[in-house]
Amino acid sequence: MDARISFVTLAVDDVARSRRFYVDGLGWAASVEVADEVVMIRVGTHVMLSLWNRADFEAEVGPTARGGIPPVTLAHNVATREEVDAVLETARGAGADPVTAGTERAWGGYTGYFADPDGFRWEVAWNPGPLADIVLP
Structure with a gap:
């Protein structure tokens, strides 16, 4: 296996709010958008930042911890x-x-x-x- 990261996915509570912050606020460009589900932003040559609706994220990968600072x-x-x-x-x-x-x-x-x-x-x-x-x- 190559040492490589292709996606960094953040489970977010409000995709539209995250889009406003990253795209409108920071000026990053969305590469893929599905309303209320996900916004993907190219952040490197072969790397995407995915802002994924928490409920859909949890449906696929399981429950996430709530409260406190995410440990990353x-x-x-x-x-x-x-x-x-x-x-x-x-x-x-x-x-x-x-x-x-x-x-x-x-x-x-x-x-x-x-x-x-x-x-x-x-x-x-x-x-x-x-x-x-x-x-x-």
């Missing part, structure tokens, strides 16, 4: 510290819950976090060194 983070890497702050501001403008402002990290990078309408945490990060060559387009 998603990351959006950028080329500079200034871009971290700009992306965090864009997310706030789209209605994101600002979790943390951009902060210098002990490991040498600069990151901040926001939460989407369902509480999924997005890290916005500038990573110094060779890791940036792997994760930046």
